[in-house]
Each structure stands twice: as C-alpha cells, then as structure tokens.
C-alpha cells in the first residue's frame with residue numbers, strides 16, 4: 795500500500811494530479827521536462843509550493859495564473875476554461891448576471907479547453923464557481 799505523500803514545504807497531505815494539468819499551468823515547461831513521473835498538488839493556502847514531483851517543486855511564481863485555492867484576492871481565476879477571474883465575476887454580478895451562462899455571454903468568452911487540463915486541480919470548476927457566485931450575490 796502506498797503511503798500518504800506530503801508537501802516537502804509545509805508537510806500537509808497532497809493530491810495526485812496529472813502531468814498535463816501541470817504542463818498547462820507552468821510558465822516554463824523546462825521544469826517538467828526534467829522530471830519523469832508523478833505529480834502531486836499542495837492545496838494548503840499559506841504554502842508557496844503548488845506542484846511537487848520528486849525533487850521538483852513548482853511554486854506559485856512558476857505558474858501562469860493565480861490559483862483560487864491559494865489566493866483570496868480578486869486576481870484569482872475561478873473558471874480556467876473560460877478564463878474568468880473573481881473580479882470579473884463581481885463586475886458581472888453588478889451588471890445583473892446571475893449564472894455562469896450570463897457571465898460568459900457578457901464577456902463574450904470563448905471556451906478554450908477542457909477543465910482537465912485548464913483547471914489547476916484537473917477537475918471541473920462548476921461547484922467552485924457556484925459557491926463563489928453565491929458568495930458574491932449575497
């Protein structure tokens with residue numbers, strides 16, 4: 795049985811993540827090409843480390859986007875496939891948007907890829923999006 799993989803930076807348990815997801819978010823793919831193998835993700839908010847594979851650690855600064863689970867600010871992207879930030883969601887709600895569909899229409903967003911590769915967790919953002927939207931509308 796495999797043991798729990800912890801983040802070497804903060805010691806918290808990590809999640810398994812596909813290499814394609816990491817590849818899509820990293821600024822320079824050199825760091826990925828050096829490693830062969832499995833990637834883990836640290837979701838701890840305070841921790842600077844995001845992706846881990848063997849000796850390779852990718853920090854927040856190594857990534858193209860600000861991550862919603864590591865960043866409370868308006869800069870954080872909530873929907874990665876449509877590239878919608880928290881700030882954009884707020885302004886859309888002020889303009890009367892009530893659903894994700896409304897928001898995509900308002901900003902004329904074109905779908906750019908699937909959640910599996912665009913989202914930093916490699917999964918659909920829909921629950922997170924709903925949660926953020928409800929929070930803003932309150």
Ligand SMILES: [Zn+2]
Nearest residue numbers: 801804836841
């Ligand atoms: Zn960590």
